[in-house]
Amino acid sequence: MNMNITQFHALTDQLFYQIELYLDKYADEHDIDLDYETNGNVITISFPNNSKIIVNTQEPLFQVWLATQKQGYHFDLINEQWICNRTDQPFEEIFASSVQEQSEQ
Template sequence: MNITQFHTLADHLFNKIELFLDDYADEHDIDLDYETNGNVITISFPNGSKIIVNTQEPLLQVWLATRKQGYHFDYVNDNWICNRTNESFDLIFSESVVEQSAQ
């Protein structure tokens, strides 16, 4: 993958994250605040916790920082996959949002 492809895939993921957050907040009637600044999305929850998603261009990775731990994702077979757990970004991210919004 080259840098242009990486940015296209990362931009698509960031758009998907924003849509997920909007839908999740509406469906669960909670006030999620998120801000995108360049290659970083910061999500703030009513309980004060945060989730941060950012790109690591030199590594061609997307990183996810949750209250619980951090994850690094490589693009494999049309999906962002954690290089430690082999789970998808979508699964880990959605579980983290549910967990952090519940506390």
């Protein structure tokens, strides 16, 4: 999908909203104290064990980046889904497994 900066912002705003909903639900279901802060194009998620996950947008590349305790991922929008450019996995999959892994440490 060829997109302009306005479309990119709309899509990433929607993704950030979905991330916040997921984190609220995950924290409730697992009785865990997750803290997250959105500041512009960055969401910082802090876990009770002091580890962090950071999600941010890269406007010049039209990408979303995910930094976990283990590694970093870059996602491109393909067929209306954020897909990792290294593993071909969707953002939701990698994000969910990363949240679970870091919350269990």
